[in-house]
Each structure stands twice: as structure tokens, then as C-alpha cells.
């Protein structure tokens with residue numbers, strides 16, 4: 147099944163321009179996943195990885211990772227830049243028709259992917275395909291529809307830059323999609339993700355070296371749990387299969 151994205155996003159142009167800045171950002175999704183009590187897991191799949199920043203972090207902490215994206219340009223760039231790194235593969239893959247075996251990965255995730263699509267039927271297809279290749283824990287991270295300030299900001303910015311033309315999801319939207327997808331699961335949880343306090347994760351605050359960086363990075367999960375729903379940037383859906 148093919149579905150059109152909200153926009154004709156030009157991912158090759160985007161990654162030509164922005165790969166470096168995405169790679170230098172804090173791997174918030176990787177930090178967050180590594181701080182959840184998931185039990186032992188070894189293999190990880192990232193879908194629609196873009197910069198693969200979070201996959202690179204998960205590799206660094208000892209996971210065996212496959213980072214995939216349908217954009218051949220970004221995968222080639224990553225392959226060239228990180229060809230010598232063990233325990234990570236970069237692969238061109240269409241999320242709607244993955245070439246992996248059933249239950250091949252302990253954990254799978256994507257961040258900023260479902261937000262490209264308006265069509266719930268297509269999102270449910272994508273979710274079923276992700277669940278097929280996942281053994282234990284499936285995650286997706288989407289922009290938070292309860293954060294009105296952020297929605298307004300993105301709407302404004304999207305006039306200049308189509309990358310901001312994204313869909314926002316409320317908790318109820320996520321619950322409905324997961325339920326209607328029909329995937330069998332044990333538990334579903336939705337977490338807040340991204341916070342105004344993320345500035346404490348940066349190297350500098352107002353130009354001054356940030357002494358709290360290490361502490362903040364080790365406590366991303368706690369930081370996000372303290373963030374009110376209306377202030378969180380994104381929502382994480384965690385499905386235990």
C-alpha cells in the first residue's frame with residue numbers, strides 16, 4: 147500500500163543541507179529508550195532514521211543496530227561517514243515493506259515519521275509492518291497535539307519551510323490508531339517527550355559551558371516525566387509485544 151505524505155518533502159535536499167546539524171544534536175530518543183526498564187535487549191531497528199543520531203548512540207552503548215530509511219542519499223552519506231563502525235548497518239528500506247524476518251529485532255523505533263502522514267489507514271499498515279519485525283518493544287515518537295504553542299509555531303514556520311508541515315497527535319489519536327491496527331500487544335504506554343528543560347542537555351547555555359549537561363543526559367526520562375502534557379514537544383508510544 148502506498149500513501150502520500152502531507153507534502154512532497156524533498157528528503158535528499160533536506161539531508162544535503164541538514165545532516166550535519168541533526169547529527170550534532172543530542173540523541174534524545176536514544177537516551178530516553180536506554181533509560182526505560184526494558185530488560186535485556188541486544189538488537190535494534192530504527193525506521194526512517196534520517197540522521198541516525200539515535201541509532202549511533204544506541205550502538206555506542208553496546209546495541210547491535212540496523213538504521214534504515216527510504217532515502218538512498220542519506221543512507222549513502224551515513225555509510226560513507228561511518229563505514230568503519232562495527233555493530234551498525236545502514237540500509238535503504240521502505241517502512242511499508244521491510245525486508246526483515248518476523249520478530250528479527252528486540253526493539254524497533256522511529257521518531258518524527260508518522261507525523262508525515264494524514265492517512266490513518268496507512269499509518270496502521272506501517273505499524274503492523276513494524277510489529278511484524280519486532281520481538282519485544284516497539285516505539286514511535288510523534289509531535290504532541292496537546293502543545294498548542296508548538297502547533298502554532300510549526301504552522302507559522304511551515305509557510306517558509308515545508309519540513310514544519312507536520313501532523314500533531316493527541317494521546318487519544320495514538321490510542322485509536324494502535325487499537326484499530328489490530329496488533330496484539332501486552333501493554334501500551336504513552337510518555338511525554340521533549341521539554342523546555344532540554345536546554346540543560348546542550349553544550350552551552352547562553353554561551354556559557356553547561357555544567358549540568360551530564361546530569362541532564364542521565365535523567366532524560368525523569369525530566370520528561372516532570373514535563374506537563376501541554377509543554378511536552380512530542381509523545382512516545384511504547385508497545386510491549
Ligand SMILES: C[S@@+](CC[C@H](N)C(=O)[O-])C[C@H]1O[C@@H](n2cnc3c(N)ncnc32)[C@H](O)[C@@H]1O
Nearest residue numbers: 157194195196197198215216217240241257258
Ligand atoms: C523527519 S525525518 C526523521 C528524522 C530522524 N528521526 C532523525 O532524528 O534524524 C523523516 C524520515 O522519514 C523518511 N521516510 C519517508 N518515507 C519513508 C518510508 N516510506 N520508509 C522509510 N523512510 C521513510 C525520510 O526519508 C526521512 O529521512
